[in-house]
Amino acid sequence: MNGSMLDWPLTLDRILVHAERWHPDQAVVGAAPDGTMARRTYAECADRARRLSAALVAHGIEPGDRVATLGWNTLPHFEAWYAIMGIGAVCHTLNLRMDAAQLAWIARDAGDRLLLVDPALLPVAEAMRALCPAIEGIIVLGAGTDALIAAHDPARWGGFGEDQPAGLCYTSGTTGDPKGVLYTHRSNFLHTLAIIQPDLFGIGAADSVLPIVPMFHANAWGIAFAAPAVGAKLVLPGARLDGASVHRLIAGEGVTMSAAVPTVWQGLLDHLDRVGGGLAPLRRVVIGGSACPPSMQRRLTDHYGIEVRHAWGMTELSPLGTVAAPSAASAALSPEEGGRLLQSQGRPPLGVDLKVVSDDPDAGPDTPGRLFARGYATVGRYFGRDTPATDAEGWFETGDVAVIDRHGFLHITDRDKDVVKSGGEWISSQGLEAIAAEHPAVAHCAVIAADCDRWGERPLLVVQLREGEDCSDASLLEPFDGTVPRWWVPDGIVRVDAMPLGATGKIDKRALRDAYRDHLRAS
Amino acid sequence: MNGSMLDWPLTLDRILVHAERWHPDQAVVGAAPDGTMARRTYAECADRARRLSAALVAHGIEPGDRVATLGWNTLPHFEAWYAIMGIGAVCHTLNLRMDAAQLAWIARDAGDRLLLVDPALLPVAEAMRALCPAIEGIIVLGAGTDALIAAHDPARWGGFGEDQPAGLCYTSGTTGDPKGVLYTHRSNFLHTLAIIQPDLFGIGAADSVLPIVPMFHANAWGIAFAAPAVGAKLVLPGARLDGASVHRLIAGEGVTMSAAVPTVWQGLLDHLDRVGGGLAPLRRVVIGGSACPPSMQRRLTDHYGIEVRHAWGMTELSPLGTVAAPSAASAALSPEEGGRLLQSQGRPPLGVDLKVVSDDPDAGPDTPGRLFARGYATVGRYFGRDTPATDAEGWFETGDVAVIDRHGFLHITDRDKDVVKSGGEWISSQGLEAIAAEHPAVAHCAVIAADCDRWGERPLLVVQLREGEDCSDASLLEPFDGTVPRWWVPDGIVRVDAMPLGATGKIDKRALRDAYRDHLRAS
Numbered sequence A, B: 001m002n003g004s005m006l007d008w009p010l011t012l013d014r015i016l017v018h019a020e021r022w023h024p025d026q027a028v029v030g031a032a033p034d035g036t037m038a039r040r041t042y043a044e045c046a047d048r049a050r051r052l053s054a055a056l057v058a059h060g061i062e063p064g065d066r067v068a069t070l071g072w073n074t075l076p077h078f079e080a081w082y083a084i085m086g087i088g089a090v091c092h093t094l095n096l097r098m099d100a101a102q103l104a105w106i107a108r109d110a111g112d113r114l115l116l117v118d119p120a121l122l123p124v125a126e127a128m129r130a131l132c133p134a135i136e137g138i139i140v141l142g143a144g145t146d147a148l149i150a151a152h153d154p155a156r157w158g159g160f161g162e163d164q165p166a167g168l169c170y171t172s173g174t175t176g177d178p179k180g181v182l183y184t185h186r187s188n189f190l191h192t193l194a195i196i197q198p199d200l201f202g203i204g205a206a207d208s209v210l211p212i213v214p215m216f217h218a219n220a221w222g223i224a225f226a227a228p229a230v231g232a233k234l235v236l237p238g239a240r241l242d243g244a245s246v247h248r249l250i251a252g253e254g255v256t257m258s259a260a261v262p263t264v265w266q267g268l269l270d271h272l273d274r275v276g277g278g279l280a281p282l283r284r285v286v287i288g289g290s291a292c293p294p295s296m297q298r299r300l301t302d303h304y305g306i307e308v309r310h311a312w313g314m315t316e317l318s319p320l321g322t323v324a325a326p327s328a329a330s331a332a333l334s335p336e337e338g339g340r341l342l343q344s345q346g347r348p349p350l351g352v353d354l355k356v357v358s359d360d361p362d363a364g365p366d367t368p369g370r371l372f373a374r375g376y377a378t379v380g381r382y383f384g385r386d387t388p389a390t391d392a393e394g395w396f397e398t399g400d401v402a403v404i405d406r407h408g409f410l411h412i413t414d415r416d417k418d419v420v421k422s423g424g425e426w427i428s429s430q431g432l433e434a435i436a437a438e439h440p441a442v443a444h445c446a447v448i449a450a451d452c453d454r455w456g457e458r459p460l461l462v463v464q465l466r467e468g469e470d471c472s473d474a475s476l477l478e479p480f481d482g483t484v485p486r487w488w489v490p491d492g493i494v495r496v497d498a499m500p501l502g503a504t505g506k507i508d509k510r511a512l513r514d515a516y517r518d519h520l521r522a523s
């Protein structure tokens, strides 16, 4: 039909150009390795990133080529992202919690040409490169990139279509070898517009935003795009994510909004328990990556006046799936019921479709089932694979087990592989964890499936007690009394000094299962 | 490259499907002609809209066909929108402030096949149809659509690409005949994601949103898409937009956010002056369409505690261009200076590029110049035209004159285009001039926009009489009688001995505006 709207491709370079043009003096600050804060503006970052782009082009990097980064959330890492993506190359964010062999496997699979690395991670990078001869060079984020920036004039960005790949992120979230999700400019751009919304992260130009979630964990959940997209101040925390450091950053940089996995918030709350003090000017935190215990949510809300947004997502969804935010539905309920909705994983934004499929065709709507997702930022095919990651209708099986309640709120009851199947019935490990976490002596806890001759599997509670605390098994099991069916109560308790953490900082339940799968049998 | 994200086209049917799935019980209410409120939920609206779609299909409406609506913001109008767009047809929103002849010209230009009309507007619709035989039928919004909905099973939506046209809106904002802007599913979808943002309209599922701006005025600025997109309650005000009616709606429907042109807010403030009372629970209003007087902004903010978001846009931008919201930049200034930023037209969101071009190459950055825009929801080519509406780089000349200050805030200082904007609606100065020139005593004439406290602008007729001629104001105004809507008739007449002429020998209307802008105020 004659008549049309302008062709304006959704490419990510436009995000930093927007910040440079309309929020030129807004601050982007990052914790340097020595603990001091480096400070720049969006205008400076954009100029520097364009110069770094020119250095990559001079090296021979072409659109579609993979350039890997291995680093914490820092200013040089932020600039490197836009430098890589701005010329149509693919920014492959490596997970710094992996060892050299794992990293090399992934870099080979990705076909990375260059590696940009934090100075502190140079040893692992060198070890990795020895296993991965195709990598043409290592550039140190900071000293190395500064030198290149000084030596080059700005490159021109853009000029490619919105379906150009922009980022690559590997996940070992499901079984088998790690698999790469190849984000496009379009999918990341749309994901950015989604998370900015008031009911999701709710970010504006008056905010100071602290992404504690790593840039290698599904693009820091999109925050390194969303902050410049709205002109918010961006605070990059570097390598120190302990409670004291996070507390200092919040106060020192006027942080109003932040996002991280539950373990980080637990560290911060423990720190505040020890030293006292408040969290002003922090107003809102997004908690996701694993289930946020209701007790943590209550402490942040009731004691510190923080609005907690519980979020569910996964690398394959870019990553955002759902967020729990107040709504007409939650406001119409009793405070207790409404609160339960806000403790759920929440609802999807426009652009994410979800469905729950039960194995039992006669199951009612409240029966947990396998969760499928689909949307404008959902993986279609893993990097380098020939077959789709979805079914013919585009549905991607998440591997999570969930219920969608009649208000449209999602309740993840388990990972498919975490579920405890006792006597043919599912017991929600996450439900039990939420209860165990209520106990005042418990710092971290996990419920895993232990093998059992009689029931197939039975729940086993693994706890890490708070420093200096001690308590009996009976006391630890007390919170379950009357709150769950009797057959859900864990059959045993294991105490550990420190929980094993996975690559993205979540409790590594797979490691726990490997270690304690036979625990109930042996005893 | 191997590996990709899912193909998920940005089509508008998904917006109402999203609301139906995730916010099924959220209310959509609309003032009925008798003043009572009709109440439905998103789930009901979606079902009804799909049934109305089936009726359109049964009539033979195909993707791309234009179906016109002529109506206030009502529930049946809202349902008709999605019914039309959901099957890939084009919803052509006619401006009910035009007369039958103007409407017929536009409907012929658009090639409308059907007309859906408010019962109260049936007379003008019939008169219009007499001039426009290609219209195959008239359906009354309410009685007529209800009957069709009852008689049909739901149709299937979607199945077309995101570049499918979805809406058509004519503007007489620039010179010459009215021109149609043909919105696509993609452009409206992206515009929706933009306006939801905290720094723009800032809408969430806990909001109750009242779009007073008509659905025929650039899609109610996008609100009829944004409210279901986030699951907000939607309150449709119907035909009564006077202060008392708006006041009643705000209190009665718990309205937290609203949007309208300045004239509407003036009416509400005048009403409150008379009867007293407050505006709770209203928290935020978007004011645009013409400049919001700082005094109005101050009264709403200081006296009623309302956050005012001053916005600039135009039909060709879908319509949003800029919004003034608090930011780090405004907070860093003195209250007075920061306040001035919030009284400006504000900053563009990601997805809108702006530039100011001065005719004087030596002009400093603070010199007003011609404003150009470009973005993912900017017109590329007017409906039915062969030539682009933009230059080769995609820049669309807005016809506004502006300064962009060093904080990135836009200040509209003037208008290049030759039109009068009265109460948010255009009056064609050229149309009036053509009529005035008919008078035998008139040698030259010009109609300019004069400032007016109540309507923003009103038409002022400037005449140079033939030598030796003299005649009364009443005689000069006589030709307008019955040929244009009553509210188009000039509010005053200025007689000059000689028209100022510009460089090309045309009447210099800018010089006239400079001289007589205050004429109606002074008198």
Ligand SMILES: Nc1ncnc2c1ncn2[C@@H]1O[C@H](COP(=O)(O)O)[C@@H](O)[C@H]1O
Pocket: B171, B173, B218, B287, B288, B289, B290, B291, B292, B310, B311, B312, B313, B314, B315, B316, B319, B345, B398, B399, B400, B412, B415, B421, B424, B426
């Ligand atoms: N906030 C505003 N301040 C000044 N002029 C405005 C504002 N909003 C809209 N306009 C004028 O209205 C025109 C768009 O009209 P329309 O296409 O009918 O929405 C713009 O080009 C401006 O001339």
